Amino acid sequence: MANSDSSIKNVPRHETLLLFLLAVIIILVYTETLTSPFIFDDIHNIRDNPHIRVPVLSFKNLAWAGFQSPLANRPVANISFALNYYFHGYNLVGFHVVNILIHITSGIFLYFLVKATIRTPALGGRYAKFGWIPFFTAFIWLVHPLQTQSVTYLVQRMNSLAAMFYVLSLLLYVKFRLSTGRRAKWPFLGGCILTGMLAFGTKEISATLPGFIILYEWYFFQELSRQWAKRHMLILAGFGVFIIAISLAYFGNDPFVRILNDYNSRDFTLVQRVLTQFRVVIFYISLLIWPQPLRLSLDHEIALSYSLTNPITTLLSMTIIIVLILLAILLAKREPLISFCILWFFGNLVIESSIIGLELVFEHRNYLPSMLAILLLVALVFRYLKPVWLGVVALCVVGTLFTVWTFERNKDWSDEISLYRDCVEKAPGKARPYNNLGAALLRAGSLAKAVEQFKTALKIKPDFVDAHYNLGYALSRQGNLAAGIYQFGETLRLDPDNLKALNNMGVALALQGRYGQAVNYFEAALEQNPRDADVHNNLGIALKNKGNPDDAAKHFARALALDPRHADAHNSLGLILMESGQVAAANQHFARALEINPDFKDARRNLENRGQVNGVGSGNAEVGVKN
Incomplete structure (x- = not known):
């Protein structure tokens, strides 16, 4: 030996x-x-995951990142992402x-x-x-x-x-x-x-x-040794119990139903x-x-x-x-x-x-x-x-x-457009690569090319929820609000609780001046996630334009309570305060918006106008594309 x-x-x-x-x-x-x-699942689990954005290194914050992130059953990995964010954003x-x-x-x-x-x-x-x-x-x-x-x-x-x-x-x-x-x-x-x-x-x-x-x-x-195996049957049985316990922890009390339900999508x-x-x-x-x-x-x-x-x-x-x-x-x-x-x-x-x-x-x-x-x-x-x-x-x-x-x-991984083009070339009959390539082109500002990719994805898979949503978003960005609203409607027909579609349907309707309908969609979005600062800000803008500044101010304040660095909400609340004569308080919010985003032209213009009530609003926020 x-x-x-x-x-x-x-x-x-x-x-x-x-x-x-x-x-x-x-x-x-x-x-x-x-x-x-x-790219891809990075967006949901890292880039758009607020729970990993720990401001102070503490056990409480790390536990929050570990167990409140989208994949809460993987706390060690989530904490590692939080540590990355803490040290270098x-x-x-x-x-x-x-x-x-x-x-x-x-x-x-x-x-x-x-x-x-x-x-x-x-x-x-x-x-x-x-x-x-x-x-x-x-x-x-x-x-x-x-x-x-x-x-x-x-x-x-x-x-x-x-x-x-x-x-x-x-x-x-x-x-x-x-x-x-x-x-x-x-x-x-x-x-x-x-x-x-x-x-x-x-x-x-x-x-x-x-x-x-x-x-x-x-x-x-x-x-x-067979004798060893016989003598240690309890250990083997213990492993079986461990696997069952892990399965129950992951799938719940009825793992077979959970497994079958996963196939619904x-x-x-x-x-x-x-x-x-x-x-x-x-x-x-x-x-x-x-x-x-x-x-x-x-x-x-x-x-x-x-x-x-x-x-x-x-x-x-x-x-x-x-x-x-x-x-x-x-x-x-x-x-x-x-x-x-x-x-x-x-x-x-x-x-x-x-x-x-x-x-x-x-x-x-x-x-x-x-x-x-x-x-x-x-x-x-x-x-x-x-x-x-x-x-x-x-x-x-x-x-x-x-x-x-x-x-x-x-x-091929050097940038997301190259990566998704590679996927399209190698899987030309699959819808998702076209949708992902379209999303990458949309983020790069190539709206027409993005629309083409989303339409190709929908030809392959007509009920592709993400492709309908992304096409609606791209068309709205092109200024074709009617076509965008139609695609958001298709998204919501297939997935009635789609938060991003509810929010951007409201945005598109508000841009058409249909503020009452927009309010309904923003409120439906908040039913899905009451802690979404963007939706609160958008609802506030719609309510303000509908002639309800008091309720609008409440939603701007709520947006800031959820996200104190929400520059649009600071600017919007500043406008409400300015119109009510609270110029000093308004200027504080305009200044804070500029501090958060130095390139925020509307907030800069509002601050420079000091005391003039005809301030410039932030418009409606938009939510990003879905891979």
């Missing part, structure tokens, strides 16, 4: 220098992504630097996990002469183009951070088991439990961690998703082997499977997966490392590639599963490609190629 590095041959010298070199390579490969914008560089550091750290933990694994009793020195396996596993995993989505896509820090804690927890368990000192080993176990809890608090994929710790123990320390059924996932998993395996940038996309288009034979590749894919799992079981005694790596890959995909009504395919789901899948490939190269130096050369070539491809792939 190998208990020290001295029993491992061909161990890399200058280990720290090599790991530093890996870190430098990753920094260089991802440097161009440092200013990549917020919405500066993109800071967010990307943290994501890159998480990726590097995960790779280093993977290196040490693999290094510890080949020293375990079950492997019995089988890999003793292949001391470079840990380095090449970490190298190829770190530079693999498939990881770009987990690193460059900021909100997927939830995924990468969970994986980092996950692999660290398992590493600490292995250290605990390999440690010979009684006192020295217990901190490792404590660290294992703590990092495991952090993984659970980062993303639900970590629910498999206890199961894989038990499986690791059985494979590599108990050498698949999908274009596929539960059966279709399960059948399609067989093909998706085979697609993931193909991307692991050949991750050429032309095959990568933020938004893949994949045809649904309607039965095992429609398409026939469904049955073929299911057969391949079953054969691989059976192979893992049959090889368990003779080849425990190969067997465990196969089970690791499929086991860590099972949560997001089974019955839960998530999107069909996303590359970031391979971040954790790919760790030991790459170990499997590297181990096979060292064992079966002779002489050994030829395997080393082959892995160097693969690593270099993947590094270049990752650099190329990251160019």
Whole structure:
């Protein structure tokens, strides 16, 4: 049994220098992504998430960010976003630097996990002469183009951070088991439990961690002893109870109803998703082997499977997966490392590639599963490609190629228009990429091009709520209020409680001078979210123009209570105060609006007019587009 590095041959010298070199390579490969914008789910979870905007670093504020954010069951990730905001606001560089550091750290933990694994009793020195396996596993995993989505896509820090804690927890368990000192080993176990809890608090994929710790123990320390398994049935039962508890915490008391309800907003059924996932998993395996940038996309288009034979590749894919799992079981005694790596890959995909009504395919789901899948490939190269130096050369070539491809792939993430154009080119039959490209063009001020993209999305999917809303918003921005109102109406027909559509319907009606109708829509929007400062401000403007300044002032004041830095509300309330003769108080609000937004021309003009009652209003606020 190998208990020290001295029993491992061909161990890399200058280990720290090599790991530093890996870190430098990753920094260089991802440097161009440092200013990549917020996209897709970043908008909802980071950019437009008020809960992460902590003004003072305190336990209360961090807890608020962690448990009040949109994905409240991922508090650790939410708190990390709040810390980013506290130190540098919405500066993109800071967010990307943290994501890159998480990726590097995960790779280093993977290196040490693999290094510890080949020293375990079950492997019995089988890999003793292949001391470079840990380095090449970490190298190829770190530079693999498939990881770009987990690193460059900021909100997927939830995924990468969970994986980092996950692999660290398992590493600490292995250290605990390999440690010979009684006192020295217990901190490792404590660290294992703590990092495991952090993984659970980062993303639900970590629910498999206890199961894989038990499986690791059985494979590599108990050498698949049936007697050990029988004696520890309670532990296995405890893991089952843990999974049930996690499911109940996530899905509620009736998980089956919750799972089925998740499909109400999908274009596929539960059966279709399960059948399609067989093909998706085979697609993931193909991307692991050949991750050429032309095959990568933020938004893949994949045809649904309607039965095992429609398409026939469904049955073929299911057969391949079953054969691989059976192979893992049959090889368990003779080849425990190969067997465990196969089970690791499929086991860590099972949560997001089974019955839960998530999107069909996303590359970031391979971040954790790919760790030991790459170990499997590297181990096979060292064992079966002779002489050994030829395997080393082959892995160097693969690593270099993947590094270049990752650099190329990251160019697609340089700006959101490039990214969404790439999605449209790779998924021309899917509506969402056109909607997302249109939203990006709209934000860039290209209204006509944006309208074209939204119309294309609606041709593909006529009931696409977000595309109707965005088209209405774009048409309204073009000055075509009647067409914009029609599209907002379509949005509300499909989704009556759509807050943004209710608000911007009110804005469009107010711009037409139909203030009474506008008030009705703003009030309906406030029923959905009474704490929306923009809607309170808009309702105040409509009420003022309708001839009800007192009620208008109440809503401006409410907007400022919710968001003291709302410049439009300061200006609007200043106008009310000026018209009632409270010039000093009005000027204070105009000055505050200018302090918040120095380019606010209306507030500057109102302040300069000092005492003249014909002030300039802010107009109606608008809410941004929806990806």
